Amino acid sequence: MSERGLSSWGRTFPDRGRRAVPASRFDWSEKTATDAFLPYGNGRSYGDSCLNHAGTLIDSRRADAVLAFDAKTGLLTAEAGILLSAITRLVAPQGWFLPVTPGTQFVTLGGAIANDVHGKNHHRRGSFGCWVRSVDLERSDRGVSLCTPSQNAELFKATIGGMGLTGLVRSATIQLLKVPSLTIDETTTRFDRLADYFDLAEEADERHEYAVAWIDSLSRGTSFGRGHLIAGDHAATGDSEGIARPPLLRVPFTPPVSPLRGWPLRAFNEAYFHKAPSGTSRRQVGFDGFFYPLDRIGQWNRLYGPKGLHQHQSLVPFADAKAVIGELLACAGAHGQGSFLTVLKRFGAVESPGLLSFPRPGYTLTLDFPHRGKKTLEMLAALDAITLAAGGRINPYKDSRMTAETFAAGFPGWRALERLRDPAILSDFWRRTALVLPPEAVAAWPADDGFRKGRSSLPA
Numbered sequence: 435m436s437e438r439g440l441s442s443w444g445r446t447f448p449d450r451g452r453r454a455v456p457a458s459r460f461d462w463s464e465k466t467a468t469d470a471f472l473p474y475g476n477g478r479s480y481g482d483s484c485l486n487h488a489g490t491l492i493d494s495r496r497a498d499a500v501l502a503f504d505a506k507t508g509l510l511t512a513e514a515g516i517l518l519s520a521i522t523r524l525v526a527p528q529g530w531f532l533p534v535t536p537g538t539q540f541v542t543l544g545g546a547i548a549n550d551v552h553g554k555n556h557h558r559r560g561s562f563g564c565w566v567r568s569v570d571l572e573r574s575d576r577g578v579s580l581c582t583p584s585q586n587a588e589l590f591k592a593t594i595g596g597m598g599l600t601g602l603v604r605s606a607t608i609q610l611l612k613v614p615s616l617t618i619d620e621t622t623t624r625f626d627r628l629a630d631y632f633d634l635a636e637e638a639d640e641r642h643e644y645a646v647a648w649i650d651s652l653s654r655g656t657s658f659g660r661g662h663l664i665a666g667d668h669a670a671t672g673d674s675e676g677i678a679r680p681p682l683l684r685v686p687f688t689p690p691v692s693p694l695r696g697w698p699l700r701a702f703n704e705a706y707f708h709k710a711p712s713g714t715s716r717r718q719v720g721f722d723g724f725f726y727p728l729d730r731i732g733q734w735n736r737l738y739g740p741k742g743l744h745q746h747q748s749l750v751p752f753a754d755a756k757a758v759i760g761e762l763l764a765c766a767g768a769h770g771q772g773s774f775l776t777v778l779k780r781f782g783a784v785e786s787p788g789l790l791s792f793p794r795p796g797y798t799l800t801l802d803f804p805h806r807g808k809k810t811l812e813m814l815a816a817l818d819a820i821t822l823a824a825g826g827r828i829n830p831y832k833d834s835r836m837t838a839e840t841f842a843a844g845f846p847g848w849r850a851l852e853r854l855r856d857p858a859i860l861s862d863f864w865r866r867t868a869l870v871l872p873p874e875a876v877a878a879w880p881a882d883d884g885f886r887k888g889r890s891s892l893p894a
């Protein structure tokens with residue numbers, strides 16, 4: 435086994451990924467009583483769900499071969515360590531694209547399945563798991579099995595969104611999406627207050643393949659929650675190469691204090707808001723600028739300073755979302771901690787096959803904060819409380835500090851996942867949440883997936 439330094443994107447746990455072994459060379463029998471394995475993709479999860487400080491990470495990045503691609507049907511089979519960027523480069527010239535893509539293309543196929551990632555088209559295409567046709571899953575207790583919606587179906591469901599806990603995905607087959615080109619017809623609508631966003635978002639979801647909003651989280655008074663709604667569709671003609679431009683720049687070191695706070699943040703938001711003309715504007719953009727703007731700045735996470743960053747992603751059911759999204763933004767403002775990048779998105783009703791998948795119908799708000807110690811943690815806990823009281827949940831693969839109770843309240847399905855967990859696999863996230871919960875602690879919660887439809891009071 436080699437000593438390697440692997441981390442997660444939030445960098446709040448710089449010392450946690452010391453032991454790693456390549457997927458091609460690891461051996462389940464090397465597990466000892468105090469050790470455990472955990473599959474690792476490309477470390478683009480923000481918190482500790484891809485970390486395993488007391489055990490060994492299985493680094494899948496070099497296991498990245500394409501095993502089959504049918505340009506007629508758009509079915510692709512590849513090893514789990516392949517990056518989404520490599521898939522795009524391969525399939526775009528044949529008119530295919532990823533059916534669902536997160537905001538970075540530097541994510542592995544295995545990581546996209548294990549977190550059941552979502553993209554800007556959730557309202558039409560659901561999450562990544564909806565497009566997975568089969569996985570080859572290797573477990574310490576039963577070797578490799580083919581899991582599909584009808585074969586080893588329970589394991590298939592648990593593996594999608596199962597945060598790597600059900601076994602090592604060796605390879606997977608996914609259905610790609612036929613597109614006319616990768617160039618995007620982009621429509622940006624500037625809105626002057628949060629209240630204006632919701633109708634625009636509904637309309638955009640009806641009309642466009644992709645839709646997402648940027649919110650100026652520092653705006654106050656009558657312009658509270660102002661922002662841009664950015665919608666997009668594949669253009670009839672355009673790029674069919676699928677090669678993203680190289681990063682514009684790379685952040686070379688971690689500054690001692692994050693510049694993403696105070697007046698620089700305020701100035702950025704002000705300038706960015708006015709960058710879009712009032713009303714609606716249209717233009718054509720490249721796929722990399724539309725889907726992956728942050729990939730153009732290498733190691734941008736360093737800008738959050740030496741203590742790292744927290745990303746708080748909440749999901750609020752439709753019932754009370756208009757009020758609750760406002761409460762969440764106001765709460766962050768009241769704690770004096772502006773979020774650098776604030777994103778608001780409407781999730782649709784397409785159901786994921788995944789047992790513990792994050793998306794459900796509702797609005798999802800994503801806030802990024804530099805870690806400033808106790809102050810930040812208190813604010814994040816307040817955001818959790820608002821979300822839970824509205825019947826919502828917090829995204830576990832972005833998290834590094836939610837309580838076990840908060841996790842269980844949002845995902846009572848954790849018990850089913852725990853039953854199917856590979857006994858040789860454990861993550862820091864699971865140690866910190868599920869494993870500290872005695873079953874009776876969550877008995878008050880419904881036995882289904884626990885996602886409620888609106889506000890309700892929490893059990894004591």
Ligand SMILES: Cc1cc2nc3c(=O)[nH]c(=O)nc-3n(C[C@H](O)[C@H](O)[C@H](O)COP(=O)(O)OP(=O)(O)OC[C@H]3O[C@@H](n4cnc5c(N)ncnc54)[C@H](O)[C@@H]3O)c2cc1C
Nearest residue numbers: 475476477478479536537542544545548551552597598603
């Ligand atoms: C700039 C940026 C934008 C993002 N935008 C979005 C977004 O829009 N939507 C979204 O949903 N997420 C988003 N994310 C989060 C990111 O897409 C997910 O965390 C993704 O799953 C990370 O994949 P990874 O390959 O880096 O895996 P890692 O982060 O290394 O691991 C993720 C999980 O997958 C498991 N895993 C990895 N490989 C395997 C395998 N072979 N077998 C079994 N389990 C495995 C790990 O154990 C871990 O639990 C974003 C992240 C960044 C940095």
